[in-house]
Structure formats: structure tokens, C-alpha cells
Amino acid sequence: MTTTVATAPGTAPGEPTYRILLVEDDQGDAVLVEELLLDTGLRFELIVHGCLAEARAELAIRPVDCILLDLHLPDASGPAAVTAVRRFAPHTAVVVLTGLSETQAGADAMAAGAQDYLVKGKVEADLMHRTVRYAVYRSQTERAILEAQEARLRAEENARLERGLLPRPILGTSTVTVTTRYLPGSERALLGGDFLDVVEADDGLLHVVVGDVSGHGPDAAALGVCLRIAWRSLVLGGHRGPDLLHLMERILIAERGLQTLFATCALLTFDQAAGTATVHLAGHHDPLLTTAADGTREVPAAHGIALGIAPELRSWPVTVIPLPAAGALTLYTDGLTEGHNGDAAGRLGVEGLLTLIDRLPHTDPAAHVDSVIKEAHALNAGRHSDDLAVLRLDWRRR
Structure with missing residues (x-):
């Protein structure tokens, strides 16, 4: 595991710190993602793990805001990797990293529950910036909607019980x-x-x-x-x-x-x-x-x-x-x-x-x-x- 805490040059005042978990077994690709994040203007903490098992252990200790997920890992690949991540981190934004030749992989990953996908080798800093921020925002919004629905159901259940009591x-x-x-x-x-x-x-x-x-x-x-x-x-x-x-x-x-x-x-x-x-x-x-x-x-x-x-x-x-x-x-x-x-x-x-x-x-x-x-x-x-x-x-x- 490697951890990087950085404030990218030109970061706006009041910018939140995003805790990002990169699940990537290729060290070269991991370095490229870190360099790209440094160019985004984001304030971030990056944790890198090489497989899903390590990522699961990390999330059991402390949650993150966004998971950058490679689709070719030693213990999972393709949409199954997304499904596994959503199972143990259901309220965390997931952005999938796909290869240039994987034209359908991004769509399949989003169908499995990812918020977005990025194609390796075609990602610019501005795109990375927008993707991370919007993915986190959508994930937080989905969670807020879910909590509101659960609160409404609890209130309805409460009203039914109250009529009985x-x-x-x-x-x-x-x-x-x-x-x-x-x-x-x-x-x-x-x-x-x-x-x-x-x-x-x-x-x-x-x-x-x-x-x-x-x-x-x-x-x-x-x-x-x-x-x-x-x-x-x-x-x-x-x-x-x-x-x-x-x-x-x-x-x-x-x-x-x-x-x-x-x-x-x-x-x-x-x-x-x-x-x-x-x-x-x-x-x-x-x-x-x-x-x-x-x-x-x-x-x-x-x-x-x-x-x-x-x-x-x-x-x-x-x-x-x-x-x-x-x-x-x-x-x-x-x-x-x-x-x-x-x-x-x-x-x-x-x-x-x-x-x-x-x-x-x-x-x-x-x-x-x-x-x-x-x-x-x-x-x-x-x-x-x-x-x-x-x-x-x-x-x-x-």
C-alpha cells in the first residue's frame, strides 16, 4: 500500500479534501494516476492497493470518498469487480479505469453500479477533476435520497404503530x-x-x-x-x-x-x-x-x-x-x-x-x-x- 496526501497547485480556497482509494495492480499506471491527480487542482489523499482483498480491508478501517477501480485485478475483473466493490462499499463513489481497446467495458461497469468510467491514456487533468467531483456528488445525492426514502418508510411505520398504541x-x-x-x-x-x-x-x-x-x-x-x-x-x-x-x-x-x-x-x-x-x-x-x-x-x-x-x-x-x-x-x-x-x-x-x-x-x-x-x-x-x-x-x- 502507498499513501499520498497532496494539495494540487492552484487548488481553490475551501476545496474539500477527497479521500481516494486507487485499486490498481500495475505500479506504472498507479504512478500515472497520482501524477494526473496532482494536475487536477484537487486537494486529495490517495491510497493505493493492488487487489480487492486489500481494498476491502482498507475500507473496513476507514471509508473513502471515491474508489478508482482498475477492471483487471488479480482477484476480480470486469463488471464482477464493480459488483464486489458495491457490495462492501455501497455508498462510495466508484469510477472505473478501462483500457483503450475495451469499448464496452465502461458501459458494462456503469450498469453494474459504477458512477462513471475513464479510459486510460485518454484522461486529461480537467476530465479527472470533473469525474471525481461529480462521481462523489452523485454518490452523496443517491445516499441522501435513499436515507430520505428510509426515513419516510420509518415515519409511515411509526404512524401505523402509533395508531395501534x-x-x-x-x-x-x-x-x-x-x-x-x-x-x-x-x-x-x-x-x-x-x-x-x-x-x-x-x-x-x-x-x-x-x-x-x-x-x-x-x-x-x-x-x-x-x-x-x-x-x-x-x-x-x-x-x-x-x-x-x-x-x-x-x-x-x-x-x-x-x-x-x-x-x-x-x-x-x-x-x-x-x-x-x-x-x-x-x-x-x-x-x-x-x-x-x-x-x-x-x-x-x-x-x-x-x-x-x-x-x-x-x-x-x-x-x-x-x-x-x-x-x-x-x-x-x-x-x-x-x-x-x-x-x-x-x-x-x-x-x-x-x-x-x-x-x-x-x-x-x-x-x-x-x-x-x-x-x-x-x-x-x-x-x-x-x-x-x-x-x-x-x-x-x-
Whole structure:
């Protein structure tokens, strides 16, 4: 291998440095290419290797902007050489060097994926200059287009998953105000495994679920969507309490396959006429109750085990919470409490969340929930956080 770093005479100010890999087994031709590059006005770093195997090893260490590829190498020749290079350097500009007698070789090489070709012995400095610059530009443009297409497909996939995780509440005559928020833990994540839903069933009661599938990424998100859809179908089918949780657990076990995913879950049935909330917790947090007189507090509820950990137990005790004439109930996932509490080493936790909720102005429910999430994220100072789902019910009996 030989390496040359050079700024050709007459190089324009601000000219980028092109990192060029020449794959050429003829030392005489390699010297001619280097001399030609020195006459182009380009700022460049030239690395020379004599075969594809050496070129592959070089690219595994550090990428290049352009590959100048001879079509007659000890370990590859013709269009097959281009195909091989495109396989291990798919986003790098490739310019093929052909011989004077190879009239069809350049076209065949471009059909195999090269950006351009040059004929040895007929290349002037200006042509080399334009060819390298345009080949790099086309390669970068193709990559940008590909990344834009992939981003569009991810956005479409994200929208489909989001429709599954964040459905429209099914509400009929209820006067309860429902506020929901969902945020993935990572800015680049599609969605996480948190899920929530609200349904007013034929019995006139408001049924709520908030859950959190362990882990992150597409597997957790897909399982979260599955559990949310299963919950809605089962609730509309008349299933309640431990029976409902048992069926959801069976679905979780069937859908997770060999993975060790589990899910925490909170079920809540809101009876505004009776002034009660019936709660079943499967490894999930206690709900929060907000009133004008007492502020926000955690409502102790009996706890059962998370879904998928010990299916044989099937134990999810019930808690009936008496409700005031007016107030708010909040269910949430641990993404709201596990972030850092400002500069302190500890986590925000439930106590920190309660203080935060009461400290912020109690405007309309949606604005208040948004303020709580924004402040919790600010305290976490941009550190990685878990997925987050919040569901709040506000009521006032007439």
C-alpha cells in the first residue's frame, strides 16, 4: 500500500479534501494516476492497493470518498469487480479505469453500479477533476435520497404503530374529560412498549388501561399494540378484572414466543354515578388522585404480579377507591418517575412527581399534563429516559 496526501497547485480556497482509494495492480499506471491527480487542482489523499482483498480491508478501517477501480485485478475483473466493490462499499463513489481497446467495458461497469468510467491514456487533468467531483456528488445525492426514502418508510411505520398504541377513546355519554399522552424514550425510536386506552362500554362505565411492556424497540412496541387491541376487544366483550388480566396474560405469552418479555398493567373502571374507581394492578404503580382540597396524592391499592412472570398465580386483587364529587385520577408508566431529579444523583420518584404536579399551575388538564412531562424531562437534563404514557381522568358530578 502507498499513501499520498497532496494539495494540487492552484487548488481553490475551501476545496474539500477527497479521500481516494486507487485499486490498481500495475505500479506504472498507479504512478500515472497520482501524477494526473496532482494536475487536477484537487486537494486529495490517495491510497493505493493492488487487489480487492486489500481494498476491502482498507475500507473496513476507514471509508473513502471515491474508489478508482482498475477492471483487471488479480482477484476480480470486469463488471464482477464493480459488483464486489458495491457490495462492501455501497455508498462510495466508484469510477472505473478501462483500457483503450475495451469499448464496452465502461458501459458494462456503469450498469453494474459504477458512477462513471475513464479510459486510460485518454484522461486529461480537467476530465479527472470533473469525474471525481461529480462521481462523489452523485454518490452523496443517491445516499441522501435513499436515507430520505428510509426515513419516510420509518415515519409511515411509526404512524401505523402509533395508531395501534394511541387509539381514539370510545366515549359515549360520559362527561369525564380524558387526557392521554405518549412519548417514546429515545428521540430516534419509533415507539416503545407502553400502551393505553379508554372505552365506555355498554354498561355505561368508563374502562381504562395503562400498561408497559418490558424492553424497548419494535418487539416491545408490537406486543404493546397487541395487548392494547386485545384489551379493547375483551372489555367490549364483557370481560372484567382478574378474568380480563388472565386472558391478556395468555395473549402475551403466546405473542412473545421465546422472548422473556413481560408487562405491567393497571386496569381502572370509573363509575361516576356511584363515585367509585375499581382498580386492579398487575405489577403497576398506584394511581394518583388530585383534589382541590388535598392536592395530589398516591392512592394505595392492592398489588398483583406483572403479566407473564408467573402465569400460574393468576392473583390480581381488587381495590375500590371512593371518589370525591370533583377531582382527577392519573395513571402513568415509570418513564414519568425514573428520570433524574435535576442535578441530584437520585431519581425523581413518586414523591418528586407529586411535588412537581402540585407546584405547577393547575390550568386545563391537557396543559397541566404537558407541563408535568416537560418539567420532568427538563429535570432529567437530556439523559436517556424510558418510554412514557400518561392517562388522566377529570370529573365533576352535577
